[in-house]
Amino acid sequence: MSGPGEKKSPKGPRSLWSDGWSRFRKNRMGMAGAVIVGIFYLIAALAPVLTTHDPVEQGDIPRMRYHAPNQQHLLGTDKFGRDVLTRILYGARISLLISFIAVAIAAVLGSAVGAAAGYIGGIVDAVLMRIVDGLLAIPRIFLLLTCISLFSGSVWLIIVLLGLTSWMETARLVRGQVLSLKGMEFIQAAEALGVGGRRIVLRHLIPNTLTVIIVAATLRIGRIILIEAALSFLGLGVPQPTPSWGQMIFSGRDVLLSAWWVSTFPGVAIAVTVIGYNLFGDGLRDAFDPRQYV
């Protein structure tokens, strides 16, 4: 507990985080991205409050299907008479869940591999980095499709597979950071004091690469949302009837001309969300990239 006398002076040294945050706040595009991402989270959380329709239940199909946007159904209805807006709102949940967890898996795995390769070096580094090269040589969607077909399963499996096929760039990034940090005095000092390898990695190396990891993860979330949409589009993503944006776009394929709203609006939702994440990520990078402010 800090007493009144110990109150931090406003001109004292500021942490990396508050420094970066104040830079970020001045970035209008980045802030706009943060707001979009925030709204996306709110929608996912409040979907049942925001709409009175049911996202899954099929109504009186012959009478309710393919209604053009109107007062009751602001964005129209789909093939099964379901409210498109409602399904978009609920679709935010699955998008959020998948992208967030997959990116977390990718960030943790990528950091672990990158840090191990960079810190241990030698044969471990060579082997790990060749594996990364090999995995990156297979275009992601092919790798992912192969895995999905070999281990077919549930939403959770898709999330894990998305994570397991997205860590390679983070590993390269972290490895590079660790290599440059390894030569610095504070690491040498820790080593000279006899601090163990695992502790050096966890307490010194990873925290110092954290901003890089977070920025990479934020920018990756947008890509993962797009990849998940592509999987759903190919019929290999989230199983029906869970509303997913990619699947919704696909479902309007045969009625593009007569019921354009079925495909159009979910696409707008994806576009806005991914733009939000990309702006947010770019803003974070500009605020935290050490190379710009050395």
Next chain:
Amino acid sequence: MLRFLLRRSLQAVLLVFIVLTITFILLQLAPGDPMARYYNPEIAPETVELIRERMGLDKPVAEQYLRWMGSFVRGDFGTSLRYNRPVKSLLADAIPNTLRLTVSALFLYIVCGVALGVASAVRRHSLFDRVNTVSALFVYSIPSFWLAFMLILLFSLKLGILPSSHMQTVGAGELGGVALFLDRLWHLVLPAFVLGVSSAAGMARYMRGSMLDVFKEDYMRTAKAKGLPASRIYLKHAIKNAALPAVTIIGLSIPFLLGGAVVTEKVFSWPGMGSLMVDAIYGRDYPVLLAVNFVVSVMVILGNLLADIGYAVLDPRISITGGESS
């Protein structure tokens, strides 16, 4: 130079083997027995044993691995479970179609990307530049199949000026010559655009940054001081130097183009490797799946190799004998 070529090629070969190994491990990890579909009371156990032996599945894993590796390197990918045709012949049909699509997209995106990037850099902070930046962000953030749907809706269904699927009009094969070529070109417009547009955005962004960096160079100031006309400065000095690093971007974009081809081919019913892959997944056709993976990866590795060599050959500032890594 020769040493660089040799070393870089060896790296590429090593990478091909790593990809093969990863694929083999994936196959081994997959649950389920590849012989499962022969477990049938109507098939005698001896026959099952015979098939198992013929497929080499009775051998130890290490031996299976070596045999599998050997047959893949020789281009023997086995037989498709679904079509009962050699995978090789399926690939022979699909590869040219995918190449036609991806190479067109590549060409399109390089030309458009470079042009837009240069124009943006020359007129930095203008309205044109800002529109460019915003639209780049936009195409980079939308699902390609959605873009495809919207373009089909506009150009094929509403305006009726571009075909919405397939590589050529039914029966166009008999036209031959120029008419067939034009018909195919016409069918290529939408898919190639959809496939190339996000890469074009990336390229434009990169060229813009690269041009702005070049503008700061001393030789640009010299060129201006000499009183050279602006067009000459841009064309002769700036673009040439800015375009060089973009060569590596081309190499990096190949996996994106091939990956994007999966969805694009599906949308436009384009009979390439992406369609082959998706069909193989629906039909659990593992030999086709693995072969497509292999071929696509070899294309990526070759593309990167060519881009690296191209970069080294084009840029005299790089000492190719030096030890650049990763």
